[in-house]
Amino acid sequence: MILATESEFSPDSDRIMSVSLGPQHPGAGHFRIRLWLDGDYLVRSEPDPGYVHRGEEKMGEYRNYTQNVPHLERPVILDSSNILLPYALAVDELMGNKVPDRAQYLRVIMAEANRIISHMYFLGIFGYFAGHTTMITWGMGDRDFWIDLAERIGGARVTFAYIIPGGVRNDMPGGLAEKGLKTCDWFDKRMDEYEKIFFRNPLVLGRTEGVGVLSREDAIALGATGTVLRASGVKHDLRRDEPYCCYDDFDFEIPSLNSGDSWARAYVALLEMRESVKIIRQAFKQMPAGPVRLKLGPQPRVPAGETYARTEAARGEMSYHLVSDGSPRPYRLKIGTPSFKNLAVLPHLLRNVHVADIPLIYWGLNYWPVEADR
Amino acid sequence: MAAAITRNFPNVKVDYARERRLKVTASPSEIRDVALFTRDQLGFDHISAVSGVDWIASNEFEVVYFVGSVSKPGYEDFVIAVAERVARDDPVVLTLIAVWPGAEYHERETHEMFGINFKGHPSNSHLILPEDWNDMPPLRKDYVSPGR
Amino acid sequence: MTVQKDGAVQVLVGKVNDVLQYAIGDPLRYLANWGRLYSLWPVHLETACCSVEVGAAAGSRFDIERFGTLEAFGSLRQCDLLIVMGTVTRKLAPRLKLIYDQMAEPKWVMAMGACAITGGLYFDSYNVLRGVDDIIPVDVYIPGCPPRAEAVIQGLVLLQEKIRRLPSLSGR
Numbered sequence: 001m002i003l004a005t006e007s008e009f010s011p012d013s014d015r016i017m018s019v020s021l022g023p024q025h026p027g028a029g030h031f032r033i034r035l036w037l038d039g040d041y042l043v044r045s046e047p048d049p050g051y052v053h054r055g056e057e058k059m060g061e062y063r064n065y066t067q068n069v070p071h072l073e074r075p076v077i078l079d080s081s082n083i084l085l086p087y088a089l090a091v092d093e094l095m096g097n098k099v100p101d102r103a104q105y106l107r108v109i110m111a112e113a114n115r116i117i118s119h120m121y122f123l124g125i126f127g128y129f130a131g132h133t134t135m136i137t138w139g140m141g142d143r144d145f146w147i148d149l150a151e152r153i154g155g156a157r158v159t160f161a162y163i164i165p166g167g168v169r170n171d172m173p174g175g176l177a178e179k180g181l182k183t184c185d186w187f188d189k190r191m192d193e194y195e196k197i198f199f200r201n202p203l204v205l206g207r208t209e210g211v212g213v214l215s216r217e218d219a220i221a222l223g224a225t226g227t228v229l230r231a232s233g234v235k236h237d238l239r240r241d242e243p244y245c246c247y248d249d250f251d252f253e254i255p256s257l258n259s260g261d262s263w264a265r266a267y268v269a270l271l272e273m274r275e276s277v278k279i280i281r282q283a284f285k286q287m288p289a290g291p292v293r294l295k296l297g298p299q300p301r302v303p304a305g306e307t308y309a310r311t312e313a314a315r316g317e318m319s320y321h322l323v324s325d326g327s328p329r330p331y332r333l334k335i336g337t338p339s340f341k342n343l344a345v346l347p348h349l350l351r352n353v354h355v356a357d358i359p360l361i362y363w364g365l366n367y368w369p370v371e372a373d374r
Numbered sequence: 375m376a377a378a379i380t381r382n383f384p385n386v387k388v389d390y391a392r393e394r395r396l397k398v399t400a401s402p403s404e405i406r407d408v409a410l411f412t413r414d415q416l417g418f419d420h421i422s423a424v425s426g427v428d429w430i431a432s433n434e435f436e437v438v439y440f441v442g443s444v445s446k447p448g449y450e451d452f453v454i455a456v457a458e459r460v461a462r463d464d465p466v467v468l469t470l471i472a473v474w475p476g477a478e479y480h481e482r483e484t485h486e487m488f489g490i491n492f493k494g495h496p497s498n499s500h501l502i503l504p505e506d507w508n509d510m511p512p513l514r515k516d517y518v519s520p521g522r
Numbered sequence: 523m524t525v526q527k528d529g530a531v532q533v534l535v536g537k538v539n540d541v542l543q544y545a546i547g548d549p550l551r552y553l554a555n556w557g558r559l560y561s562l563w564p565v566h567l568e569t570a571c572c573s574v575e576v577g578a579a580a581g582s583r584f585d586i587e588r589f590g591t592l593e594a595f596g597s598l599r600q601c602d603l604l605i606v607m608g609t610v611t612r613k614l615a616p617r618l619k620l621i622y623d624q625m626a627e628p629k630w631v632m633a634m635g636a637c638a639i640t641g642g643l644y645f646d647s648y649n650v651l652r653g654v655d656d657i658i659p660v661d662v663y664i665p666g667c668p669p670r671a672e673a674v675i676q677g678l679v680l681l682q683e684k685i686r687r688l689p690s691l692s693g694r
Contacts, residue, residue, distance in 0.1 A: 023614060024567045024621050026595040030614075050502035051614045052570050055647040057487075058512055058519055062646065071643050077571040077668070093392070121574070140581025147578075157670055158574060220444055223421045223476025229444070236444040242394075242451030308395060308440055308453055310422070321425045321438065336423035336440075340483075344476045370571050373502050504613040504649070512648055519648045 016043060023051050027129065027359045031369035033350070035358070042358065045350035047343060053373040060333035065091055065300050068330070070161050075337065076371040077158050078121055079114035081107075081150075082313035083337070083371075084163040089244055090309035090322040091165035094302045102290040103167035104246045106153070109180075109283050110162055111245075111311075112276040113150045116187075117143055118314035119269045122366050126266050127198060129359040130207055135198050142190055149183055152176055165300065167293035177284045184277045191274060199267055208262040212349045212361035215260060222344045226316025227272070227366055230256040231264035238312040245311075249286065250279050262357075262364040269366070299328045313338055315366045339372035397438075397455040402467050405458045409439070409473040417446035418454055424480035426488045430515040433462045435490055439470065439477065465490040487513040551690070558602070558628065559590070559685040562678075565601045566594035567621060570608030572635040572668040579671035589678055598624045603681075604658075608668070609637035609644055610651045622658045630685070632677055633660045636667045643667065 021033040032048040056075060060068055072087055073080035085107060092099055120143035127135025147157055153172045154160025162169050198204055214224070219232040229236060237254040239247045255271035257264040304326040310319035316338025323332040342365050349361050387399040400408045412418045422440040429436060438457040443449045460467055469492040471478050481492045482501045489511040500507060510517050568576075579586045580593065587593070591603070598621060610618060622631070633654050636642030641652035654660065661684060664677035 023617055024565065024598065026566045030568045030570065030573070050500070050504065051611060051617075052609065053502045053611055053613065053649050054570075054609055054644045055512065055519070055649050058517075059644070059647055062519070074571055074643065077574050121577070137582045140578060141583055144578065144581065144583045157578075158668060220419050221475050223474070234444050236450060238451075306397075307392075308455065310453075317422065319423050319440070321423065321440070323427055332425070332427045334423065334425040336425075340479065341422070341476070343479050504611075509648075517648075519646055 021358070028362075029369050031367070033346075033362065037355065040355050042350060042353050042355060045347050047346050049343065049369060049372050051373065052370045056335060056374040057333055060330055062329070064328040065165060065302060065330065066298060068333070069164050070159070072335070073159055073161060075335070075374050076313070076315070076368055078368065079118040079314045080159050081110040081114045081163050082311065083318055085111055085245070086309040086311045086318050086320045088163050088165045089311065090307050090320045091302060093307050093309060094305050094322065094324055095165070095300065097166055097294055099167050099294065100291050101246065101288045103292045105283050105287050106168045106172060106292060107163050107245050108247065108250075109280055110150060110153060110160070110168075112280050112283075113146055115276050115314040116273050117146050117150065119273050120146070122269055123194070123266060126360070126363055129363050130204050132198060132201070132204060135194070138194070142187070145183055145187075149180055152179075166296045169293065171292045177287070180284050181281060184281050187277055188274070191270060194270065199263075199270065205263065208266065208360055208364070211262045211357050212353070212364060213259070213261045214345060214349060218348065219260070219345070222348060223341050224345050225341050226338050227265050227268045228316070228342055228345060230254070231268045232260035233258040238310060238317060242310070250282050252278050262360045265364045265366070301326065301328055315339060315368060315371070316341060335374055337371040337374065339367045339369070342367060343372055394452050395455070396452070397457060399457045399459070402458045402460055405456065406468055406470065406473065409456060409470050412441060412454060412456060413473055416454075417449065418443045420444050421474040421476045421480065422453065424477055424484055426484045426490060426513070428488060428513065428515045430462070434459045435462055435465050435488060437467055437484065437490060441474065460490070466493055468492070469494040471495065487511055489514065555685050555688055559682040562591045562603045563596055563601045564591055564594045564603040564605050565598060565621065565625070567604065567618070569606055569610055569614065569618070570637065572608035575668040575671055576605060576607055576634070576674060579674045584671040584675060586675060586678065589675065589682070591678065599626055601625055602629045603632065604629065605632045605634055606638045606654045608635045609642065610654050611649050612651065613649070615651055615657055618654070619657050630661045630681060631658055632662045632664060632681060634664045634669060634674065634677065636665060639663050639665065
């Protein structure tokens with residue numbers, strides 16, 4: 001029963017209550033959404049980001065190109081390689097570096113492993129918000145096996161600082177290819193179990209099907225990207241449309257669904273993980289030999305110019321606008337993160353729904369507040 | 375594509391950064407027509423980012439709108455950068471929300487980081503800076519971070 | 523003679539107090555602290571990126587629940603552990619103080635990550651507090667960027683040792 005719609009909304013009416021889904025809440029992250037409620041019904045919402053704004057762009061101008069690598073990977077610490085990859089592409093493009101092939105394959109492996117790690121966290125918390133605790137305990141446990149694989153290559157558990165301008169930092173240790181292939185085989189079987197236990201579960205279907213529907217035209221006009229866009233019927237993925245880092249050597253598909261509801265956004269993530277496993281398998285098998293890093297020196301000088309590089313991170317399109325004036329420090333480093341691009345969808349979807357649907361719609365957009373605030 | 379733009383807007387500067395990247399620099403008065411043309415005739419429907427650059431040496435701000443296309447086949451990897459330059463002392467530009475609705479939060483962030491006023495924007499409150507920020511906009515070149 | 527009698531009474535009362543302390547007070551304090559340290563309840567406040575490692579610590583591999591810390595879904599008045607996970611920005615700082623004030627005594631604070639200890643990697647940013655112990659008192663510092671999940675568990679065990687040795691019954 002619809003009690004109040006947005007057209008009748010007046011904040012002073014005594015039926016409307018204003019509540020904060022604030023930074024301290026089990027159902028929110030480092031983020032605050034202001035809600036205007038009419039009983040059990042949400043009339044309007046307004047996001048309030050900025051609790052983790054650390055000034056990355058200003059700090060980027062104070063550090064040189066090599067020093068920028070550790071702090072630029074912190075915003076989306078879950079798939080830290082995917083936020084460094086467009087930075088490395090932008091700097092390589094301005095400097096005219098030819099990155100060796102083996103380095104590009106290693107970049108692909110790290111990027112896809114990070115995509116799986118990030119999607120497992122996303123699906124785990126999605127299950128937690130739906131009340132499905134098996135999804136979160138299985139999800140976090142299985143994610144640790146992929147973190148182990150990435151740790152053997154990169155050196156730390158989540159922040160590797162591995163993809164740098166000029167290649168990657170070090171070669172992978174011997175014997176890693178067999179371990180990687182074994183992990184891929186095991187994970188394929190595991191994903192079938194996830195489908196049976198979570199995505200075909202009638203309770204989860206009841207809570208997420210038809211909830212928060214985003215139409216195709218709205219998704220395009222609002223600038224949505226990533227799983228949100230692909231779940232609304234647009235088959236757009238930068239790995240296939242604008243191939244970078246030898247992605248055109250691999251054979252994979254772009255999953256997309258047409259319903260645009262919360263279930264579709266979560267299911268697209270599972271389908272993307274299957275494709276990532278395929279890519280990792282091919283990358284391990286086809287890896288060429290050779291060097292992995294160009295010698296750039298401690299303070300690389302980048303010629304003056306301006307570039308815009310973008311890649312497909314786990315959550316969507318990650319882009320860097322890099323303006324350089326010939327000095328060892330960037331002149332302007334603009335980071336365009338997928339969560340900030342998807343932020344416009346949030347108040348559009350959180351309207352005229354029940355309160356119980358809020359966590360699934362909000363988290364279903366795969367919104368990571370640290371990345372949106374930079 | 376560059377020819378199509380220069381044919382319709384003769385005062386606009388177009389240059390190629392590299393393949394599949396085009397930068398269109400227009401003046402603030404014709405930016406809305408150029409934007410409408412880019413969206414309707416050329417099919418670029420999807421805003422990717424809005425970035426501001428502070429050229430303190432020439433006393434100007436530059437606002438760049440990066441637009442891409444997800445629905446026009448064959449052009450999914452093309453990015454057009456629609457740019458405009460305004461004077462640093464009185465930076466007022468028109469908002470392009472009517473053309474690309476997704477630009478609302480991007481413009482708000484550029485406003486609070488640089489102090490550029492977007493005429494016609496529905497809300498001017500701080501998006502990611504604290505609400506009680508009373509210093510100058512932080513991404514300007516003459517703002518020095520207190521830790522430095 | 524009254525002075526002598528009062529002195530003797532005072533010594534007697536002191537001795538009775540000591541006996542009561544050993545017989546009842548100490549075991550009671552030990553029991554109360556034992557109950558507190560094995561039932562810590564953290565507040566669900568994710569401050570910045572270290573929250574991912576706490577999430578991993580609460581997962582199935584590095585299970586933090588076997589040490590007695592429950593999942594963080596309670597209300598603030600029931601929680602007694604505040605883990606500051608990462609960078610504290612100027613926008614979050616007043617809210618953090620508000621949350622700390624709203625928790626009931628006894629309460630403990632763990633500063634996790636380099637950013638919560640001294641500002642870390644973001645020491646020269648315009649929006650970052652250089653260390654959370656400027657605004658709230660901290661009991662345990664866990665270094666790292668981010669600390670590994672095992673380090674989070676080690677920090678928790680250190681906090682449990684500290685609680686075990688608290689001298690008074692009220693938990694301060």
